[in-house]
Amino acid sequence: MYIVVGLGNPGKNYEYTRHNxxxxxxxxxxxxxxxxxxxxxxxxxxxxxxxKNEKVILLKPQTYMNNSGESVRELMxxxxxxPENVIVIVDDIDIAPFTLKIKKSGSAGTHNGLKSIIYQIxxxxxxxxxxxVGNNEHKIDLADYVLGGFNKSDGLKIEEAIEKxxxxxxxxxxxxxxxxxxxxx
Numbered sequence: 001m002y003i004v005v006g007l008g009n010p011g012k013n014y015e016y017t018r019h020n021x022x023x024x025x026x027x028x029x030x031x032x033x034x035x036x037x038x039x040x041x042x043x044x045x046x047x048x049x050x051x052k053n054e055k056v057i058l059l060k061p062q063t064y065m066n067n068s069g070e071s072v073r074e075l076m077x078x079x080x081x082x083p084e085n086v087i088v089i090v091d092d093i094d095i096a097p098f099t100l101k102i103k104k105s106g107s108a109g110t111h112n113g114l115k116s117i118i119y120q121i122x123x124x125x126x127x128x129x130x131x132x133v134g135n136n137e138h139k140i141d142l143a144d145y146v147l148g149g150f151n152k153s154d155g156l157k158i159e160e161a162i163e164k165x166x167x168x169x170x171x172x173x174x175x176x177x178x179x180x181x182x183x184x185x
Contacts, residue, residue, distance in 0.1 A: 001055045003081050004029065004169050005072055006089045007113040009147075010062045018133035019146040021162060022089040022113075023060050025131065028166040030058055042078065043071040051173045068113040069120025076121060083123040087172055089165055090114060091146065092130035098157040100164055101130040102172070102181045127177045129165050129184075133158075 008014065008023030016024075030037050033049040037058050040046075044061040057079065061071030076086060090111060095101045105125045108114035118124045133146070134154075150158050164184060171180040 001057075001079060001081055001085060002051075002173055003057045003059060003072070003075055003079070003086045004089065005059045005061065005068070005086065005117075007065060007068050007091070008060060009064050010060075014147065016149050017147050018091050018093075018150070019065060021091045021131045021133060021158065021165075025089040025129070025162045025165040025169075026058050026060050028162050029169055032166060032170075042074040044075070046075070051170055054173055056173060065113040065116075067116055069116035069118070072117050073120040083121055083126040086121075086126040087169055088114065088117060088126060088128040089169065090128055090130055091133045093133060093135055093146065095130055095132040097132045097134040098154070098161045099132045100161065100168060100184045101132070102168055102177065102185055103128050103130065104177045104181075127172060129168050129172075129180075131158075131161050131165050 006022035006026030008020035014020050026037055030047060035047045035049055037045045037047040037060055043063050044059050046057055046059045049056050059075055061068040063070050104127055108118050168180045168184045171183055
């Protein structure tokens with residue numbers, strides 16, 4: 001069994017921001033399996049799908065980014081899922097815009113959502129799919145930058161990156177993290 005977590009913030013005003021690409025990737029994955037992520041429990045919105053006979057829970061924590069780990073921990077405890085079977089989709093300002101970087105495990109870096117998950121589950125041994133959202137070249141306040149949206153010319157590029165992120169999750173579940181890293185990094 002797997003849990004796939006997309007990180008983001010709840011509410012319409014955050015919907016299409018850089019910080020919400022994790023939520024958007026979960027929505028894209030749900031769309032591929034003809035479901036909507038609307039059930040409410042575990043301090044989040046969730047839905048169950050099947051990928052290659054594996055039960056997969058899609059999760060969008062509704063705790064705001066800095067407390068995402070609370071939702072993840074509750075869901076993991078309920079289903080008795082190990083960290084290695086939790087895949088987190090997250091925005092990243094430190095990789096090239098509109099690219100993916102899949103990692104098997106690692107530190108949170110500067111990302112508060114990842115920090116919260118690592119703190120709550122007491123492990124950093126979970127795969128993550130990082131989506132590059134730009135590097136804040138104008139040096140505006142980091143919170144303002146990640147909570148800002150994409151310009152029109154970047155809209156198509158981020159949609160393609162979100163699509164690839166959803167595909168990479170399927171690859172991880174079907175063929176393993178290494179295969180996904182070789183295919184999408």
